[in-house]
Amino acid sequence: MNYVTGSIIKELREKKKMTQKELAECILVSDKTVSKWETNRGLPDIGIIDELARALDVSVAELLTGEYKENENRSANMKKMLFYVCPVCGNIITAVGKGSYSCCGITLHELETEPDDEQHEIKVELIEHEYAVSMQHPMEKTHYISFLAYVTSDTCEMVKLYPEQDVIVRFRKRGHGMLYGYCNRHGLFRKRL
Ligand SMILES: [Fe+2]
Secondary structure (H helix, E strand, O other), X not given: OOOOOHHHXXXXXXXXXXXXXXXXXXXXXOHHHHHHHHOOOOOOOHHHHHHHHHHOOOOHHHHHHOOOOOOOOOXXXXXXXXXXXXXXXXOEXXXXXXXXXXXXXXXXXXXXXXXXXXXXXXXXXXXXXXXXXXXXXXXXXXXXXXXXXXXXXXXXXXXXXXXXXXXXXXXXXXXOOEEEEEEOOOEEEEEEO
């Protein structure tokens, strides 16, 4: 099990430009105590981890794992939507900014996207007010398109797909954005609209 380390407390404290004394005052311990933690001569009690995380502006999970994320997408523009997929159960998580997410006990990494290729071509046809989005791709149990998504600056629509199904989905036209298709074997593909 991961537990908070002295170096992560120090790193986060310095990032917040706080002195040991200031941090100590926030969580009602002495500055000596903070100094002990940071030099690995002691560990904070589990009972104050919550307060410590709050004082350092991270989540408890981030504090314990030491994997905290800096969010560049502070305005939370949906166009920068990130996708996370659990390799064990296939759970899909979408986020408008970086974060620490885990599923089935695994820390997930955001999926990298690549432009659609020959095997994963995302075809779009405008039919009245809808985009008919399709992919010619195997839909076998072990290799299939698991979802299609249409993301604009203020919306994200996702349709889950299952083996044996055809890869064709209709999205209401909302203007410029990005289409995504996720193959469980080859990853996340995108096409600009
Ligand atoms: Fe594929």
